[in-house]
Amino acid sequence: MTVLRLSARIVGCLIALILIACTAGANAAELALKRVLLSTGGVGYFEYEASVDGAAELTLSVRRDQVDDVLKSIVVYDDKGGVGEIALPGEEPLRDVFRDLPFDLGALTDPAALLNALRGAEVRIGGTRELLGRIVAIVAEPQALPNSGGVIQRHRLSLMTEQGLRSVILQDVDSLQFADARLQQQIDAALKALAANVQKERRALQVRTVGQGKRVLRVAYVVEAPLWKTAYRLTLGTEPDAKSADLQGWAVVENRSGEDWRDIELTLASGNPVTFRQALYAAYYVSRPEVPVEVFGRVLPKPDVGAVASTGPQQPEGKAEIEGSLDRQRAAQARAMMQPIQPPAATPTAAAAAGASPQQFAQLTAAESAEAATQVTFRIPHAVTVPNGHSVLVPIISRSIPAERVALYQPSSHATNPFASVRISNDSGNGLPPGVLTLYEQGAGTTNYVGDARLNPLPNGERRLISYAIDQKLRIDRSQRAATSIAKGRIVDGLLQLNVVEQSTTTYAINAPANERRRLIIEHARPGGDWVLVEPDPKDAELVPNGWRLRQDLAAGATSKFVVTAQRPVSQRVELSTLNPQQIAYYAAATALSDAQRKAIMRLGELAAAVAESDRKLRAAEARRKDLDAEQTRIRNNLGAVPSSSDLHRRYLGLLSEQEDRIAKLAVETAAARDATDQARSQLASYVKGLDL
Numbered sequence: 001m002t003v004l005r006l007s008a009r010i011v012g013c014l015i016a017l018i019l020i021a022c023t024a025g026a027n028a029a030e031l032a033l034k035r036v037l038l039s040t041g042g043v044g045y046f047e048y049e050a051s052v053d054g055a056a057e058l059t060l061s062v063r064r065d066q067v068d069d070v071l072k073s074i075v076v077y078d079d080k081g082g083v084g085e086i087a088l089p090g091e092e093p094l095r096d097v098f099r100d101l102p103f104d105l106g107a108l109t110d111p112a113a114l115l116n117a118l119r120g121a122e123v124r125i126g127g128t129r130e131l132l133g134r135i136v137a138i139v140a141e142p143q144a145l146p147n148s149g150g151v152i153q154r155h156r157l158s159l160m161t162e163q164g165l166r167s168v169i170l171q172d173v174d175s176l177q178f179a180d181a182r183l184q185q186q187i188d189a190a191l192k193a194l195a196a197n198v199q200k201e202r203r204a205l206q207v208r209t210v211g212q213g214k215r216v217l218r219v220a221y222v223v224e225a226p227l228w229k230t231a232y233r234l235t236l237g238t239e240p241d242a243k244s245a246d247l248q249g250w251a252v253v254e255n256r257s258g259e260d261w262r263d264i265e266l267t268l269a270s271g272n273p274v275t276f277r278q279a280l281y282a283a284y285y286v287s288r289p290e291v292p293v294e295v296f297g298r299v300l301p302k303p304d305v306g307a308v309a310s311t312g313p314q315q316p317e318g319k320a321e322i323e324g325s326l327d328r329q330r331a332a333q334a335r336a337m338m339q340p341i342q343p344p345a346a347t348p349t350a351a352a353a354a355g356a357s358p359q360q361f362a363q364l365t366a367a368e369s370a371e372a373a374t375q376v377t378f379r380i381p382h383a384v385t386v387p388n389g390h391s392v393l394v395p396i397i398s399r400s401i402p403a404e405r406v407a408l409y410q411p412s413s414h415a416t417n418p419f420a421s422v423r424i425s426n427d428s429g430n431g432l433p434p435g436v437l438t439l440y441e442q443g444a445g446t447t448n449y450v451g452d453a454r455l456n457p458l459p460n461g462e463r464r465l466i467s468y469a470i471d472q473k474l475r476i477d478r479s480q481r482a483a484t485s486i487a488k489g490r491i492v493d494g495l496l497q498l499n500v501v502e503q504s505t506t507t508y509a510i511n512a513p514a515n516e517r518r519r520l521i522i523e524h525a526r527p528g529g530d531w532v533l534v535e536p537d538p539k540d541a542e543l544v545p546n547g548w549r550l551r552q553d554l555a556a557g558a559t560s561k562f563v564v565t566a567q568r569p570v571s572q573r574v575e576l577s578t579l580n581p582q583q584i585a586y587y588a589a590a591t592a593l594s595d596a597q598r599k600a601i602m603r604l605g606e607l608a609a610a611v612a613e614s615d616r617k618l619r620a621a622e623a624r625r626k627d628l629d630a631e632q633t634r635i636r637n638n639l640g641a642v643p644s645s646s647d648l649h650r651r652y653l654g655l656l657s658e659q660e661d662r663i664a665k666l667a668v669e670t671a672a673a674r675d676a677t678d679q680a681r682s683q684l685a686s687y688v689k690g691l692d693l
Contacts, residue, residue, distance in 0.1 A: 031060050031219055035265045038253060041273040044225030053214045058207040063258045066223040067203050071280040073222040081211020088205045101186050108190060112138050112155045112170060121183060127174030131166055133159030226254045228268050230435025232455060236422065238443045245403035249396045255386040263383040268396065270433030271375025376431040402427060407471050410523045416475055419467035432458040439468045473513035480506045486592040491600060491693040496574040501567050508562040512554040520552045524564050535565040576604055576688045597693045607684040614677035621670040628663055632656065
């Protein structure tokens with residue numbers, strides 16, 4: 001029977017021994033970090049190695065916040081063996097351990113708490129007084145020390161023995177045994193779990209492998225990692241016609257993995273891979289409906305609300321069937337979330353020799369680069385050591401590259417002055433990742449800083465413009481004008497269908513520096529739509545997003561004008577019957593239309609003028625009738641205000657009679673004007689409808 005001494009000092013010793021045993025077991029099969037690949041996708045590939053002989057159990061310690069990524073991507077490489085399983089503690093191991101124990105975590109804070117939690121258990125007390133009995137209670141008893149030395153806390157343990165109720169002071173007991181071996185095993189398991197949870201922010205994965213013979217086994221996974229950044233240095237010569245520049249590229253790498261990198265093989269990958277996370281470490285449970293317990297007892301029927309005659313055999317779907325369908329959907333979603341994800345394969349790191357280091361820079365060994373289908377890798381050719389929490393700067397490129405000085409004019413960035421720029425070409429054989437770039441200019445024995453720039457991803461064989469300062473010696477003023485011309489037309493179905501050319505002309509007035517020549521590149525904006533470049537020759541232009549780049553060589557002190565013309569075709573549809581006189585005159589004079597079309601439009605103008613004249617006469621007649629109605633209303637109001645026998649009354653009556661005659665005549669004129677207007681409009685509509693030119 002195992003003996004458990006329950007003083008605080010003894011419990012502390014037990015925890016320390018368990019910690020030592022766990023640490024010794026982990027070191028017995030230790031995996032060493034050998035390779036790290038950092039991706040611009042925000043993840044890192046970490047590869048460990050261990051020498052094994054036959055079957056082995058390897059321990060891999062990872063951070064708690066990395067467990068989801070490790071479960072998603074962990075992979076084992078073993079040429080002569082296989083992997084059994086990979087085990088790890090639960091997400092909350094202490095909660096899971098104590099769930100089935102007869103005491104909770106708080107019971108292990110001191111011996112008295114543990115014994116109080118296990119009341120009823122049979123124990124054997126050894127020492128000067130031996131007892132065997134079941135725990136009844138343990139009560140704290142304060143005891144005053146002599147000479148006013150203070151008060152200490154002692155605990156009285158009460159046991160029910162065969163001789164009756166006995167009690168002892170726990171602090172005076174030499175040993176205490178639990179008679180139940182299973183209970184003793186549960187206490188041991190709780191103490192081991194407590195010791196293993198000391199490092200609560202880490203989890204230990206147990207990798208069990210099978211195989212025979214001595215071999216090297218590798219374990220790798222992909223977890224979140226800080227982005228590595230690129231910083232370039234470009235040194236230019238002072239000669240304006242220089243065809244090359246010296247480029248150095250450095251990678252800024254941070255170690256935030258939680259462990260030191262000691263003499264590892266470091267590879268950097270630049271690309272845009274798809275990466276994501278999934279909570280594989282969390283426990284998921286399928287939601288189940290709760291069914292009430294059937295209890296037979298009083299029945300309370302629902303009140304009747306009446307009934308109607310059935311209109312057919314169809315019955316509504318029951319509530320239980322609806323809930324069951326929803327439960328099946330939730331279960332299917334939960335199963336889909338818990339499907340395992342295949343781990344990604346390790347990224348290849350095939351090397352390619354980099355170009356020779358230029359003499360202007362200090363000699364360094366650049367990374368060995370290789371270009372795959374979706375990314376470029378840079379393998380550092382020497383072992384790298386980076387303590388956890390530190391950063392390191394490693395070279396990835398050092399070579400001379402093709403370069404030429406240019407002035408880049410972007411009106412949207414600066415209205416009057418271009419940027420001092422360098423057009424570089426990537427002939428390294430591999431793509432270059434994006435990054436910041438510091439430019440230097442090297443003269444006779446001196447080197448000066450001239451500006452900063454940004455470099456977008458530069459695939460092999462492509463060129464980029466690097467702008468680093470404003471060129472204040474070169475001034476450009478620009479003016480714009482727009483025009484529209486008819487290219488072709490057709491008249492059919494009452495519509496004038498036109499092919500119109502919209503034209504935009506921009507004139508750049510350029511004043512070159514007095515004593516320096518320039519190679520100017522104008523970035524001319526392209527409006528939205530299907531605009532095409534007409535002048536200068538499109539074959540001399542470079543197409544960029546939303547614009548063209550146009551090249552112009554400037555002599556020292558030259559003043560010149562550079563004209564850029566762009567056009568686009570536009571289709572217009574105009575209803576002939578809605579044209580006003582100004583529009584008719586414009587289209588009748590359009591030389592792009594045929595003679596027959598222009599004559600038809602002139603005839604259309606005549607008919608439209610007739611409609612307008614008839615309509616004018618009709619509106620004039622209606623206006624006169626309106627005036628007469630207003631005058632009659634005034635006279636009738638006056639008739640009611642004067643005596644019926646007066647001369648003024650008789651005069652008003654005469655005026656009314658005269659106006660009635662005029663109204664009758666005006667009604668005839670209005671009807672004739674209306675008929676004339678309708679006839680003119682009908683004639684115009686018939687003419688328009690019959691045109692097909």
